[in-house]
Amino acid sequence: MLLKSFRATAILEGISYLALFGITMPLKYWAEIPEPNKYVGYAHGLLFVVFIVLAAAVCLNKKWGIKRFIIFGIASLLPFATFYVEEKYLR
Template identity: 80%
Template sequence: MLLKTFRVTAILEGISYLALFGVTMPLKYWAEIPEPNKVVGYAHGVLFIAFVILALLVCINKKWGIKRFVIFGIASLLPFATFYVDDKYLKTAS
């Protein structure tokens, strides 16, 4: 159940990252429409924190070690990387 929750969170975090920087930031700065940025920004912040906490819990639970946790941490900062993490590490672990 923990792994499934982490997988869903990873996908949602990746989507929120792309929505924040690909959609709502341009709306905020180019079209001067800041409201969507605030909502998506809060959602992305919550999902980011959940992703990091769940990454730690899953790494502890699966005894994966610090290297994989660092990979997950870096993935949380890069566009599309959470989708890669899901495909490479999480899908095969379930």
């Protein structure tokens, strides 16, 4: 159950990252429509925190080392990387 939740969060976090920087940031700065950025930003922030907490929980539960947790942490900062993590490490 924990791994399944982490997989879902990884996908949602990746989608929110892309929505934030690919859709709502251009709307905010180019079209001067800031409202969507606020709400997508909140969602992305929450999903980021949940992703990191679940990464720690899964790493402890599965007895994965700190190296894998660091990979997950770096992946949370890079576009498309959470999709890669979900595919390579969580299936």
